[in-house]
Amino acid sequence: MVLLRSILLIGVQVQVEVEVQVGEPDATRVETAPCPLPPLAPLPVAAYPPPMSEDRYPPYLSFLGLPAEDNPQEDARVAVLPIPYDHTTSYQAGARRGPLAILEASAYVETWDDELGRDTVAELGIATLPPVAPEAAGPAAMQARIERVAAEVWAQGRFVVALGGEHSVTPPLVRAARRHHPDLGVLQLDAHADLRVDYEGTPSNHACAMYQLVDAGVPLAQVGIRSLTAQEGVLIRERGICTVFAHEAVTRPVETWIDRVIDALPEEVYVTIDLDALDPSIMPATGTPEPGGLDWYRTLAVLRAVAAHKRIVAFDVVELAPHPGHVAPDFLAAKLVYKLLGYTFFLSP
Numbered sequence: 001m002v003l004l005r006s007i008l009l010i011g012v013q014v015q016v017e018v019e020v021q022v023g024e025p026d027a028t029r030v031e032t033a034p035c036p037l038p039p040l041a042p043l044p045v046a047a048y049p050p051p052m053s054e055d056r057y058p059p060y061l062s063f064l065g066l067p068a069e070d071n072p073q074e075d076a077r078v079a080v081l082p083i084p085y086d087h088t089t090s091y092q093a094g095a096r097r098g099p100l101a102i103l104e105a106s107a108y109v110e111t112w113d114d115e116l117g118r119d120t121v122a123e124l125g126i127a128t129l130p131p132v133a134p135e136a137a138g139p140a141a142m143q144a145r146i147e148r149v150a151a152e153v154w155a156q157g158r159f160v161v162a163l164g165g166e167h168s169v170t171p172p173l174v175r176a177a178r179r180h181h182p183d184l185g186v187l188q189l190d191a192h193a194d195l196r197v198d199y200e201g202t203p204s205n206h207a208c209a210m211y212q213l214v215d216a217g218v219p220l221a222q223v224g225i226r227s228l229t230a231q232e233g234v235l236i237r238e239r240g241i242c243t244v245f246a247h248e249a250v251t252r253p254v255e256t257w258i259d260r261v262i263d264a265l266p267e268e269v270y271v272t273i274d275l276d277a278l279d280p281s282i283m284p285a286t287g288t289p290e291p292g293g294l295d296w297y298r299t300l301a302v303l304r305a306v307a308a309h310k311r312i313v314a315f316d317v318v319e320l321a322p323h324p325g326h327v328a329p330d331f332l333a334a335k336l337v338y339k340l341l342g343y344t345f346f347l348s349p
């Protein structure tokens with residue numbers, strides 16, 4: 001019996017070794033193509049809050065969940081920056097758990113993009129940075145921290161993809177991007193105008209995110225809007241903001257209105273996607289779900305058109321407030337991040 005067991009054990013070991021050696025070549029790999037990015041600067045930069053060490057970089061969960069040998073972090077052209085923060089959320093809190101849920105779900109996103117015919121991560125490399133720590137001193141201090149961290153990522157020459165978190169994370173991300181692209185405009189997918197001057201005692205509220213940018217002179221185009229105040233409506237008219245309200249964006253063909261969005265934006269664009277722009281039937285996991293939103297393919301059509309006509313310099317996906325046990329919204333968010341990365345680098349004019 002002992003002998004037989006040993007033989008069986010040896011048999012298993014041999015079989016395992018053979019499988020490892022025979023391993024089939026990865027048919028999904030394609031040659032790296034030129035990307036519209038400057039070369040990488042040396043890594044990493046000091047004075048990262050909280051203090052960064054080799055032990056904390058990268059974190060234990062990385063976007064797409066790839067083993068390090070398949071996705072070397074030091075060569076990555078893309079940096080995913082999680083910002084688990086939801087201090088000023090008005091209705092349903094939980095966006096602080098969004099980044100982790102997106103990272104978890106991303107492990108199940110297939111890396112071959114069937115629409116583009118490319119393996120986006122194999123060509124670009126995606127590093128996942130440690131999350132930005134929440135700042136207890138208040139919303140303005142948190143925005144300052146986000147801008148500081150984002151500026152360091154920009155200094156490394158990486159393409160910044162931020163995962164929110166509530167929408168107030170966007171103004172500091174855009175401010176960091178503007179240091180490198182001062183003439184950029186912002187494309188906002190959202191159910192809400194986010195054009196309040198201040199809200200609940202602070203201009204750094206999620207409901208004021210786009211006002212902060214417009215007030216700083218940033219050109220803005222909005223798609224999917226279906227919730228705003230009378231004052232925000234007046235501001236849209238007075239400032240000449242390009243707003244495609246949801247009733248048009250959802251019920252009319254994209255081709256009938258997308259040119260207005262393209263024309264309103266400068267050559268360089270920062271894209272901010274508040275996931276509540278999508279319909280709650282496919283994206284219920286947001287802090288303030290609004291009926292009548294975009295579906296999956298219409299969302300992609302908008303992003304594809306903008307990526308094909310403009311140079312997207314950075315983007316964020318915000319406001320996922322995960323529902324425990326209901327992973328479809330988390331996966332949608334992860335796949336949306338990956339799709340937009342592909343559009344950004346492979347459809348760029």
Ligand SMILES: [Mn+2]
Pocket residue numbers: 167190191192274276277319
């Ligand atoms: Mn919103």
